[in-house]
Amino acid sequence: MNMDKLILCSPRLLAESLSGKRLLEEEISLPEKCFHVLLSTKQLIPIPAIENQKGSVKCIRCGNTSKYYFSEYPCGICQQKHLYCRNCIQMGRISECKPLYIWNGAEVHWPKHSNPLTWEGKLTPAQSNAAAQLEKAVIEKLPACLCWAVCGAGKSEMLFPAITAALKQGKRIALASPRVDVIRELFPRLEQAFQDVTIEALYGGSEHKAGKSQLILATTHQLMRYYQAFDVLIIDEVDAFPFYLDKSLMYAAKQAAKKQSTTLYLTATPRKNFRLQMKLGKLPHVFVPLRYHGHLLPVPKLKLAFHLTSQLANKKLPNAFQKWLMNRQNPQRQLLIFGPKISMIKELKEVITLLLLQTGAISASEELQAVYAADKDREAKIKQFRNRELHALITTTILERGVTFPSVDVAVLAAGHEVFNEAALVQIAGRAGRSADDPSGEVIFFHDGKTDAIEKARQMILDMNERGKKL
């Protein structure tokens, strides 16, 4: 709906679309007159977008303080040089020249839903234990609670009681994840579970844009447009990215949450600082060591291949890999092959296709595809794989988490490469054995020398299985 009309019909709608936001003027699509009225009546307040004090610079929107991500431009309007932030420039340039605006008008009262949950499924005992803890955190207004659940534990369902509790109290809720795929997969499920609640999913290129619902799903970047907006903030896959991106997620989360709020963290692979806080008893937490179907996690097999790096560089497949491919326990399973670099994946596609054709695992070369972050057909290929139209998929770490395929075997080529850190390997291993019909799945790491990450990942899986057995 056009914003012009929107304001004419209701100041409440205006408050809904602007409250809890921190935006550039160009993101506030109001007629100029209205904008100036809101400014002069102090319903919108300008704040500097870049903090520049004593040589330390900070972007107020994304929290970037790294000099590398700042640059300067000569402003043609005020004839001065301005710093601007390159870190979050995709969302509109933050510079010294233009302020951000925060809402200071009427507060929005979100509806109190008496019985919002329309989901009729049942939680397993392990799930309901965790769900109760998260619900308690919301009801008792704890500042934070972490749920350490193995891959495939059914995390989204465990959130339903906590979200329900928040909706009953008329709270505003956001669920954020660094991964677009996670948001895309969660949205329809939440929509199903809370049919009478307005929900929006925000990501680059998403259908929803307004972000004025009570329940918001957002990627890290989209979360940056919010300021003191949410009573309950759920962060899924806290540790899904390299550290510096993690930092901006944490910054965005802190900014988007109200001062008095509850943050729920969901993760399968908590980082060191979280593990430390848990050990020190500073962070309330709950474990879910068993998958929803009650089976243990597949433990990765480690396979040494001496000349792995040089062989892969020469587009040759290590013998160990070939042997494994030909002797899989269940050749019916789909195959998910991870590689460290896009270039390597593209190069290996051909040889792996040939090998699979030879062994009869696939009957046409189209049954194997390669997919990576910048791939235009990424969504389509993932969908094809999920529909079993593809037998095998070669991928980078983009598919390491958040996406679920029922029955796959997982191989990692060059598991010793630096992109495969501990968390990534645990997540990758977690792609196998997701369905109750086929809960085992093979996981195999090919390496030419065990790294710390490989050892620790395997250990983390074994530890979780130990805990699981006790249940």
Place this chain on the structure above:
Amino acid sequence: MNFCVYCHERIEQPLTWSTWLTVKKNNVLCISCTGKLEMISGKRCKVCSRAWSSSICLDCQQWRELGDNIERNYSIFHYNETICEMITQWKFRGDYLLREMFRNELKSAFEKQFANNAASLTVIPIPLSESRMQERGFNQSLALAEMLDAPIKQVLRRKSGEKQAKKNRKARLKRDNPFSITEPLKQAALIVDDIYTTGTTVRQAAQQLKFHGCPEVYSLTIARS
């Protein structure tokens, strides 16, 4: 350590005798990004730089018949998906630093292609309308012009109007000239801009310049679509 200004990947520079002993031009793009740019090479239209097998392309023949007002346009790259994204990121998203992607090529094109009259050329940027300037904060054409070792004169002014990119060829050609002159220029002019599409913008600017006494107008553009 160097990082690619466009994709932020690390730039790996092999250490060889030549890189160690000579002062090398600083690469700002990584190999992968550089590889996605296509330089215009081989035969091209001598007027507009379009890849063309004979000497003047059909468009330019038409312009000639109507009485063309530019001597020549030189473009460096083919307009492909990558350069389109790069220019978008630079000018529409406003990442000013990205002009560095074009610095080396722009300078060397200027030195090689306009060597005969480099000393007498005055560089003329295409101006932005005021509303565009409010949006972007900088003029991309001026940003390019400033990277050349040549005097710049901002003698053109633009009446405010709609965005070029949204218009088709016919609408562009028919439109009234959006430029006016603030001060006549009596030397040869080199217009610098990012993209040459139909050549209308350059020719409209040239028309004004020539009308007020400029003897010759050339143009240098980053990409030829």
